[in-house]
Amino acid sequence: MRHGGKILIECLKNLGARHAFGVPGESYLAALDALHDTEGTLDFTLCRNEGGAAFMAAAYGKLTGTPGVCFVTRGPGATNASIGVHTAMQDSSPMILFVGQVGTDMIGREAFQEIDYQAFYGTVAKWVCQVDDIDRLPEAISRAWTTALSGRPGPVIVALPETMLSAASDVPAISRPIQIARPAPNAGAVAEAEALIASAKRPLIIMGGGSWTDQGSADLQAFAEASDIPVLAGFRYMDLYDNFSPTYAGDAGVGMNPATKELIRDADLIIALGIRFGEMVADGYSLMQVPEPTQRLIHVHISDRELGKVYVPDVAIHADANAFAAALSPVTGSWSDWRTKAREGYETSLTAPPQPSAVDMGQVMQHLRDVLPGDAILTNGAGNFAIWPSRFFPFGPRNRLLAPQSGAMGYGVPAAIAAKVHDPSRTVVCFAGDGDFQMNCPELGTAMQAGAEPIILILNNGSYGTIRMHQERHYPERVSGTELKNPDFAALARSYGFHGERVETTEDFAAAFERALASPTGAVLDLNVSVEALTPRQSLSAIKAAVTP
Numbered sequence: 001m002r003h004g005g006k007i008l009i010e011c012l013k014n015l016g017a018r019h020a021f022g023v024p025g026e027s028y029l030a031a032l033d034a035l036h037d038t039e040g041t042l043d044f045t046l047c048r049n050e051g052g053a054a055f056m057a058a059a060y061g062k063l064t065g066t067p068g069v070c071f072v073t074r075g076p077g078a079t080n081a082s083i084g085v086h087t088a089m090q091d092s093s094p095m096i097l098f099v100g101q102v103g104t105d106m107i108g109r110e111a112f113q114e115i116d117y118q119a120f121y122g123t124v125a126k127w128v129c130q131v132d133d134i135d136r137l138p139e140a141i142s143r144a145w146t147t148a149l150s151g152r153p154g155p156v157i158v159a160l161p162e163t164m165l166s167a168a169s170d171v172p173a174i175s176r177p178i179q180i181a182r183p184a185p186n187a188g189a190v191a192e193a194e195a196l197i198a199s200a201k202r203p204l205i206i207m208g209g210g211s212w213t214d215q216g217s218a219d220l221q222a223f224a225e226a227s228d229i230p231v232l233a234g235f236r237y238m239d240l241y242d243n244f245s246p247t248y249a250g251d252a253g254v255g256m257n258p259a260t261k262e263l264i265r266d267a268d269l270i271i272a273l274g275i276r277f278g279e280m281v282a283d284g285y286s287l288m289q290v291p292e293p294t295q296r297l298i299h300v301h302i303s304d305r306e307l308g309k310v311y312v313p314d315v316a317i318h319a320d321a322n323a324f325a326a327a328l329s330p331v332t333g334s335w336s337d338w339r340t341k342a343r344e345g346y347e348t349s350l351t352a353p354p355q356p357s358a359v360d361m362g363q364v365m366q367h368l369r370d371v372l373p374g375d376a377i378l379t380n381g382a383g384n385f386a387i388w389p390s391r392f393f394p395f396g397p398r399n400r401l402l403a404p405q406s407g408a409m410g411y412g413v414p415a416a417i418a419a420k421v422h423d424p425s426r427t428v429v430c431f432a433g434d435g436d437f438q439m440n441c442p443e444l445g446t447a448m449q450a451g452a453e454p455i456i457l458i459l460n461n462g463s464y465g466t467i468r469m470h471q472e473r474h475y476p477e478r479v480s481g482t483e484l485k486n487p488d489f490a491a492l493a494r495s496y497g498f499h500g501e502r503v504e505t506t507e508d509f510a511a512a513f514e515r516a517l518a519s520p521t522g523a524v525l526d527l528n529v530s531v532e533a534l535t536p537r538q539s540l541s542a543i544k545a546a547v548t549p
Contacts, residue, residue: 004134004165005030008098010173011141013042017069019421021045021056025073027100027113030165032071045421045450048442050077052414054084054097055440058155059379059402059415062093062210063422067148067156073100075113078120083408086124088155090405092210092276094148095155097125103163104132117159126152130159134169142174149180152276152303153210183302185319190327193271193298193315197227197331200269200296202338206252206281207241208234209274209321211302216322217397220273221245226330229271230342232260235280236390239378239401243394249342250349252281254407255387255535259345261287264295272299274321277310278405285310300324352392356539357530360506361385361459364527365392367510368429371517374398376427377419381412381436384466384535385459389431391536410439413456417443420452420522427517428454434486435464444496444524453498453522455513458489461531469534472543493524502526 008031012020020042024032035044047053050072057068068088072081078099088095102111118128127147131140144156197203205224217240224231224247233241235253242248250260264270264287275281282288288295291312299306299313300321307316317324352362365388375398380386382404395401402415416430437458447453468482493500499519503512503526516523532540 001168001170003030003033003168004137004160005032005034007134007137007169007171007173008141008160008165009034009038009042011138012069013038014174014176015141015145016066016177017042019043019045019060020069020071021047021053021060021418022071023047023050023053023073023077025077025100027074027102027162028071028098028160028165029162031098031160045446047446049440050080051083051410052440052443052446054081055087055408055411055414056418056421057095057097058084058088058091058093059411059418060422061088061095061153062091062402063377063400063419065094065213067094067096067145068418070095070097072097073113074102075115078115078117082121082124085121085155085157087404087406087408087411089124089126090278092153093155094153094210096144096148097155097157099157099159101130101159101161104161105163107161117157121157124155125157126154128157128159130161131164132161134164134167135171137164138171138174142178146178146180152301152306182320182323183318184323185300185317185327189315189317189319190324193317194329194331196269196296196298196315197229197271198333200333200335202267202335203229203269203271203333204263204267205229205231205271205273206234206275207231207273207321208237209276209301211274211320211322212240213322216325217241219322220325221247223325223328223330227332228336228339230263230339232263234275235278236401236403236405238390239395239399242397244396246343247339248346250346251390253390254280256283257345257349257391259349263342263345264288267295269296269298272297273324274301276301276306350392350394352536355533355536357533358505358528359503359509361388361529361533362392362536363506364388364509367513369393371513372429373427376429377402377416378429378431379403379412379415379419379454380431381433381439382407382409383433383436383464384469385431385433385436387536388459409436413437413440414443416454416456417447417450417452420447420454421450424452430454430456432456432458433465434458434460434462434489435484437489441492444493444498447522448497455516455522456524458524458526459529460486460489460526461529461533462486463531465531465534468531469543472540473547476544476547489524489526497521499523500526502528504528
């Protein structure tokens with residue numbers, strides 16, 4: 001006989017969970033008690049806020065392909081964590097959020113901190129359940145793990161009434177990892193797709209999503225290079241394809257390059273692999289007509305619910321994109337010039353013009369391209385600053401990018417900590433705006449305690465820059481609610497045991513970054529970036545001039 005917390009943690013260990021993130025709460029004391037005995041096999045990373053903990057779990061799931069596990073308490077803990085759940089859903093990242101719940105004897109009375117989690121999370125999670133019977137706990141954990149990984153990966157919520165967790169049972173735990181089914185394409189569908197590709201004049205591959213493996217990416221690259229077809233990465237999925245391949249043509253994401261827009265608009269066939277057609281991929285749905293695009297469309301997705309959800313495909317294939325890529329045979333056509341032009345457009349975009357700023361981020365990115373190792377992990381939150389790692393850093397086959405499709409500020413710091421928790425040996429660099437950083441800067445305490453300290457670059461322009469940009473375009477010269485008065489970020493970093501320094505000029509950056517790399521406790525570099533440099537290719541003054549009579 002053992003209590004529900006021990007049964008739960010035993011199930012997670014046997015399924016393959018190795019890390020969990022969370023903030024403690026009295027509603028799941030039994031689970032915390034069980035975690036006391038699992039150090040080295042299932043480690044618990046103590047976080048400072050449930051939003052940061054949920055971001056870490058979402059990022060961990062995205063990085064590893066296994067469910068990121070998060071524990072939070074009921075009520076305020078659960079609501080704080082919702083931002084990470086929404087991010088995991090839009091990122092198609094596997095995640096399981098365990099939420100403490102009031103005792104089963106109090107449910108339905110609006111007891112202290114009580115929430116109906118099925119109603120609260122129903123639209124932003126793949127599945128929500130509450131386990132009232134301890135003997136059904138292994139069943140629920142098995143289903144949660146399977147659901148998070150099956151089809152389109154995503155978040156699952158499991159509510160745990162404290163009376164259930166503290167009860168005792170001899171029910172056996174799950175004993176082994178679960179095999180996840182992956183739909184494979186049938187030969188007829190592959191042949192139909194190949195025939196449509198062969199008939200095209202300007203084919204274009206757009207790939208992304210949450211189910212890719214290293215082998216799947218390599219198989220797709222081999223097909224694209226043998227067939228000489230350009231490849232775009234979906235929004236914030238550019239790390240899934242080798243950017244140094246001559247077939248790589250950039251990413252279809254927010255603030256899309258004009259050359260990329262032209263590529264999508266001019267294609268006569270789009271081969272969409274693993275992507276859901278969110279707003280960013282088609283530039284607010286302006287590049288592809290809804291629901292029947294002028295471009296012919298092959299859409300391959302592991303979830304049948306994504307096929308035809310926005311666009312009607314000419315060929316719809318319900319299959320794992322990895323399996324589809326492996327099944328493809330090279331297709332030749334007269335589109336070499338098309339692919340060459342696409343690649344040239346990407347290569348041209350890697351060079352930013354001189355920036356009107358004491359620290360020129362274009363030169364910073366050039367330095368990072370020169371010195372970062374081939375397996376470095378980059379992370380970012382949300383804001384105009386995120387365009388620098390997204391557009392000006394070519395990702396090799398071993399680099400990774402952890403960035404939120406949800407556009408959630410504050411994601412970058414927790415994601416970087418999760419990456420260091422997973423693999424302390426890798427260089428992890430977080431890009432954060434000054435507003436973005438302050439959303440989750442207390443998680444530096446988590447990093448210090450866990451020994452998982454990344455390098456954080458704060459692009460400090462004293463502004464919520466993205467909103468300031470839109471403000472100047474729509475309400476010029478009426479700045480309201482976007483200026484920031486900031487603390488001494490370097491001193492704050494040092495108070496958490498990080499190396500911290502202010503970088504005043506571009507010329508100071510290389511030496512400062514070398515010191516950051518050498519620091520055994522991570523580093524925060526506060527970069528003096530002018531608000532004038534709101535976007536890489538359009539200054540604040542230019543934005544104003546464009547709308548001022």
